[in-house]
Amino acid sequence: xxxxxxxxxxxxxxxxxxxxxxxxxxxxxxxxxxxxxxxxxxxxxxxxxxxxxxxxxxxxxxxxxxxxxxxxxxxxxxxxxxxxxxxxxxxxxxxxxxxxxxxxxxxxxxxxxxxxxxxxxxxxxxxxxxxxxxxxxxxxxxxxxxxxxxxxxxxxxxxxxxxxxxxxxxxxxxxxxxxxxxxxxxxxxxxxxxxxxxxxxxxxxxxxxxxxxxxxxxxxxxxxxxxxxxxxxxxxxxxxxxxxxxxxxxxxxxxxxxxxxxxxxxxxxxxxxxxxxxxxxxxxxxxxxxxxxxxxxxxxxxxxxxxxxxxxxxxxxxxxxxxxxxxxxxxxxxxxxxxxxxxxxxxxxxxxxxxxxxxxxxxxxxxxxxxxxxxxxxxxxxxxxxxxxxxxxxxxxxxxxxxxxxxxxxxxxxxxxxxxxxxxxxxxxxxxxxxxxxxxxxxxxxxxxxxxxxxxxxxxxxxxxxxxxxxxxxxxxxxxx
Amino acid sequence: xxxxxxxxxxxxxxxxxxxxxxxxxxxxxxxxxxxxxxxxxxxxxxxxxxxxxxxxxxxxxxxxxxxxxxxxxxxxxxxxxxxxxxxxxxxxxxxxxxxxxxxxxxxxxxxxxxxxxxxxxxxxxxxxxxxxxxxxxxxxxxxxxxxxxxxxxxxxxxxxxxxxxxxxxxxxxxxxxxxxxxxxxxxxxxxxxxxxxxxxxxxxxxxxxxxxxxxxxxxxxxxxxxxxxxxxxxxxxxxxxxxxxxxxxxxxxxxxxxxxxxxxxxxxxxxxxxxxxxxxxxxxxxxxxxxxxxxxxxxxxxxxxxxxxxxxxxxxxxxxxxxxxxxxxxxxxxxxxxxxxxxxxxxxxxxxxxxxxxxxxxxxxxxxxxxxxxxxxxxxxxxxxxxxxxxxxxxxxxxxxxxxxxxxxxxxxxxxxxxxxxxxxxxxxxxxxxxxxxxxxxxxxxxxxxxxxxxxxxxxxxxxxxx
Numbered sequence: 052x053x054x055x056x057x058x059x060x061x062x063x064x065x066x067x068x069x070x071x072x073x074x075x076x077x078x079x080x081x082x083x084x085x086x087x088x089x090x091x092x093x094x095x096x097x098x099x100x101x102x103x104x105x106x107x108x109x110x111x112x113x114x115x116x117x118x119x120x121x122x123x124x125x126x127x128x129x130x131x132x133x134x135x136x137x138x139x140x141x142x143x144x145x146x147x148x149x150x151x152x153x154x155x156x157x158x159x160x161x162x163x164x165x166x167x168x169x170x171x172x173x174x175x176x177x178x179x180x181x182x183x184x185x186x187x188x189x190x191x192x193x194x195x196x197x198x199x200x201x202x203x204x205x206x207x208x209x210x211x212x213x214x215x216x217x218x219x220x221x222x223x224x225x226x227x228x229x230x231x232x233x234x235x236x237x238x239x240x241x242x243x244x245x246x247x248x249x250x251x252x253x254x255x256x257x258x259x260x261x262x263x264x265x266x267x268x269x270x271x272x273x274x275x276x277x278x279x280x281x282x283x284x285x286x287x288x289x290x291x292x293x294x295x296x297x298x299x300x301x302x303x304x305x306x307x308x309x310x311x312x313x314x315x316x317x318x319x320x321x322x323x324x325x326x327x328x329x330x331x332x333x334x335x336x337x338x339x340x341x342x343x344x345x346x347x348x349x350x351x352x353x354x355x356x357x358x359x360x361x362x363x364x365x366x367x368x369x370x371x372x373x374x375x376x377x378x379x380x381x382x383x384x385x386x387x388x389x390x391x392x393x394x395x396x397x398x399x400x401x402x403x404x405x406x407x408x409x410x411x412x413x414x415x416x417x418x419x420x421x422x423x424x425x426x427x428x429x430x431x432x433x434x435x436x437x438x439x440x441x442x443x444x445x446x447x448x449x450x451x452x453x454x455x456x457x458x459x460x461x462x463x464x465x466x467x468x469x470x471x472x473x474x475x476x477x478x479x480x481x482x483x484x485x486x487x488x489x490x491x492x493x494x495x496x497x498x499x500x501x502x503x504x505x506x507x508x509x510x511x512x513x514x515x516x517x518x519x520x521x522x523x524x525x526x527x528x529x530x531x532x
Numbered sequence: 533x534x535x536x537x538x539x540x541x542x543x544x545x546x547x548x549x550x551x552x553x554x555x556x557x558x559x560x561x562x563x564x565x566x567x568x569x570x571x572x573x574x575x576x577x578x579x580x581x582x583x584x585x586x587x588x589x590x591x592x593x594x595x596x597x598x599x600x601x602x603x604x605x606x607x608x609x610x611x612x613x614x615x616x617x618x619x620x621x622x623x624x625x626x627x628x629x630x631x632x633x634x635x636x637x638x639x640x641x642x643x644x645x646x647x648x649x650x651x652x653x654x655x656x657x658x659x660x661x662x663x664x665x666x667x668x669x670x671x672x673x674x675x676x677x678x679x680x681x682x683x684x685x686x687x688x689x690x691x692x693x694x695x696x697x698x699x700x701x702x703x704x705x706x707x708x709x710x711x712x713x714x715x716x717x718x719x720x721x722x723x724x725x726x727x728x729x730x731x732x733x734x735x736x737x738x739x740x741x742x743x744x745x746x747x748x749x750x751x752x753x754x755x756x757x758x759x760x761x762x763x764x765x766x767x768x769x770x771x772x773x774x775x776x777x778x779x780x781x782x783x784x785x786x787x788x789x790x791x792x793x794x795x796x797x798x799x800x801x802x803x804x805x806x807x808x809x810x811x812x813x814x815x816x817x818x819x820x821x822x823x824x825x826x827x828x829x830x831x832x833x834x835x836x837x838x839x840x841x842x843x844x845x846x847x848x849x850x851x852x853x854x855x856x857x858x859x860x861x862x863x864x865x866x867x868x869x870x871x872x873x874x875x876x877x878x879x880x881x882x883x884x885x886x887x888x889x890x891x892x893x894x895x896x897x898x899x900x901x902x903x904x905x906x907x908x909x910x911x912x913x914x915x916x917x918x919x920x921x922x923x924x925x926x927x928x929x930x931x932x933x934x935x936x937x938x939x940x941x942x943x944x945x946x947x948x949x950x951x952x953x954x955x956x957x958x959x960x961x962x963x964x965x966x967x968x969x970x971x972x973x974x975x976x977x978x979x980x981x982x983x984x985x986x987x988x989x990x991x992x993x994x995x996x997x998x999x
Contacts, residue, residue, distance in 0.1 A: 081935050107867060130577075131577070132577045138576065138577070140576070145576065148576065150575075150576075150577070151570065151575070152570050152575070152578075154570070154577060176992060202543075249579060250578070250579050251577040251578075252577055253576040253577045253804075254577070254579075257579075257802050257803055257948055285580065285581055286579050286581075286802055286803075287579070287580070287581060287582055287803065287805055288802070288803060299622070300763075311855030362795070364799060365802070366795070367611070367797070368609050368611050368799070371611060371613065371620035371621055372574050372576075372618065372619045372620050372621065374613065374620060376675075377573075377618075378576075393613060412797070415797045415798075415799055416795045416797055417795045417797075420797075424799065443541075461995075
């Protein structure tokens with residue numbers, strides 16, 4: 052059984068009767084059992100997957116209507132609720148939280164006969180970019196198991212890259228889909244804010260985060276978007292995309308497109324291999340008829356500071372509900388005094404969550420908000436204005452997804468500021484609500500490099516067309532695991 | 533001068549659902565923790581889904597209180613820990629970054645006194661704590677989340693009240709107004725709650741929290757003024773503090789714990805986009821608003837010549853004014869207003885009695901018409917009304933069941949009159965010289981007919997017989 056096929060190829064193969072959902076699922080589970088001990092992409096695996104695949108095969112055989120996924124095994128980042136299954140956010144706090152409802156993306160994919168093969172590892176509550184902050188241990192990069200796969204959707208990227216599933220859903224608050232996709236040589240997508248319902252996605256920084264696919268090809272991302280985007284009455288921030296078909300016209304290319312190369316995202320400290328890959332990508336796009344030139348987004352230099360201030364503020368509020376009153380495990384018949392109980396309960400958060408909660412309690416507080424939180428909002432507004440100006444002139448923007456190559460596990464975990472700076476190229480899309488994609492583009496010394504493209508809000512379709520064009524210009528080596 | 537300001541919390545009890553989910557706004561009918569869902573429980577991953585009807589109704593309240601209404605409104609998070617708050621933040625509104633709550637500054641007349649409204653905001657009610665156990669040692673606290681997410685409108689006034697009487701008058705006007713708008717039933721337990729701040733001349737401001745009803749609010753304010761005045765007269769300084777209303781002992785008690793300055797870390801609720809309420813929408817809302825109490829009153833007086841006081845009572849109570857509106861015609865309006873204000877109000881003076889009452893507009897119309905055409909005497913009408921409220925039977929049925937029809941048959945009446953004349957020779961003699969005495973004789977006829985005689989006919993016949 053060849054597991055190394057794209058989502059669209061999988062659908063084709065099943066439809067042609069060349070493979071069955073059951074056989075493919077069985078082989079996928081086998082693959083997980085053989086490699087995941089090493090990679091730790093999964094926090095839990097769906098025991099019922101084979102039965103579900105068998106049911107879908109029955110439907111196919113009897114000629115019943117079958118959903119567009121045809122039993123495709125998909126992994127789901129463990130911060131999205133699947134009814135009756137554990138959703139831990141890789142935290143001790145939610146160790147035993149069994150979601151009583153489906154996230155909107157989950158019900159949409161269920162309707163399309165997807166199989167949720169397992170819940171993917173992540174940094175606790177999506178805070179981090181290495182998966183090292185998972186309370187259940189880090190994931191490893193399949194390209195080099197000594198390296199981080201990136202994060203926070205590390206498990207999603209690893210599972211796709213190491214053929215433990217066909218596609219995955221991650222979430223992207225400041226690069227959490229694009230960063231691990233870049234580090235693991237997968238496609239990672241952060242849609243326009245509001246394009247995909249967040250209902251059932253456990254909030255970290257709700258005003259800027261989005262669910263996004265991690266796939267092997269750009270086309271697969273478009274295929275998934277067709278199923279999970281659009282207005283949702285359960286999420287008031289969703290936007291109407293009028294049932295856009297992201298796959299149609301994906302071959303449109305980039306001829307005549309104006310592309311701005313973001314100067315501040317190739318600044319000092321960027322790895323030379325990353326710079327040369329980006330330059331190569333630019334010339335490939337030019338070869339396809341795009342017009343590329345440098346553009347400056349001055350506010351990018353403050354974006355990481357603004358990003359951490361805003362996300363900490365929102366996290367401090369979003370995670371306040373985990374007071375152990377209802378998600379706890381520490382019950383005593385004697386009861387507790389409320390304040391001391393909360394204090395005790397809150398110790399179930401890991402170090403990074405704790406750090407951000409403390410910052411989140413401080414930066415928006417009376418007397419400090421003006422200096423921190425409100426200033427961060429100003430940066431966000433100015434950055435948005437700047438990028439809107441840029442999109443008047445350019446159809447797309449381009450930059451490396453991450454300024455550096457995948458680094459060793461443990462290398463930066465004790466240096467939060469160094470870690471924060473790895474986000475410099477990805478947070479802009481979140482702060483401004485714009486869509487962005489990371490396309491696998493090069494491998495340097497056995498480590499993947501992704502190129503990021505950004506477009507204006509609701510120009511997701513054009514973005515995917517450009518990404519597809521860029522993707523077609525390179526042939527990358529296969530993952531060595 | 534005494535200064536009193538109020539912060540009133542009013543549940544929009546008449547809405548179908550909670551502020552951010554489809555659970556019922558009317559949580560009172562449920563068993564504990566049965567009126568809940570992932571959203572109002574604040575489960576991980578759930579998102580608020582704004583109830584547009586709540587925004588509409590809250591805006592109507594703002595308009596009725598003559599408040600400014602912004603074109604765009606926003607929601608904010610108020611962050612604090614409390615066991616009754618499922619998310620550990622409350623979604624509310626805030627005006628410190630510009631007027632973005634449903635209502636900005638406004639004012640309302642209370643008698644001759646203008647009371648300024650500071651703002652009106654829409655927010656979610658928390659759950660409810662239930663304390664069980666008799667002593668502090670075995671006391672446990674339970675949480676019922678049925679109420680969590682119920683739409684709540686907060687009305688904040690400037691410290692414009694000078695005495696408890698003005699407070700009471702304001703509250704009366706406010707409850708009538710809310711009821712008239714059809715947004716809330718102020719008589720439901722816990723539907724109206726309030727905090728008050730009170731200061732007397734030369735004293736500091738004292739806040740009173742936890743007042744569970746309008747009735748107690750007036751009492752609490754009264755108690756607090758008396759307490760402060762008594763301290764003042766003994767030259768004891770009045771400390772700035774927060775006190776709690778003890779509704780069992782009917783006194784205010786200092787909150788012993790030192791009130792820490794809570795930092796709510798307010799910020800914009802990103803899960804709810806700004807809501808546009810532009811002038812066109814506002815106009816439409818205005819046109820959908822029920823007629824105001826003052827306009828009703830004016831109409832009753834000018835169109836039907838209903839006396840001022842009667843019109844006042846009638847217009848300010850939605851139950852009665854709805855009955856009036858549905859039953860009256862040009863010709864019987866005054867009669868119906870009379871029946872309602874003199875007789876019906878006495879019969880259904882409590883919430884329970886009103887709910888049990890079977891009276892409809894048709895009953896009232898029939899009754900008024902019967903009185904005006906002399907088919908029933910006012911006296912008998914009262915009895916009929918009593919029976920109608922109890923049973924809901926038709927007027928004609930009630931009249932025949934209780935034998936309440938007027939004796940308007942002349943010969944029948946004449947027989948009775950002749951009896952009276954022969955029984956009361958002395959009075960008859962006096963009546964010849966003193967016309968007042970004839971009323972005594974009419975009374976006697978009424979007695980014999982059990983009040984069913986047509987008074988006018990009786991008088992005419994009596995006069996003829998005596999002469």
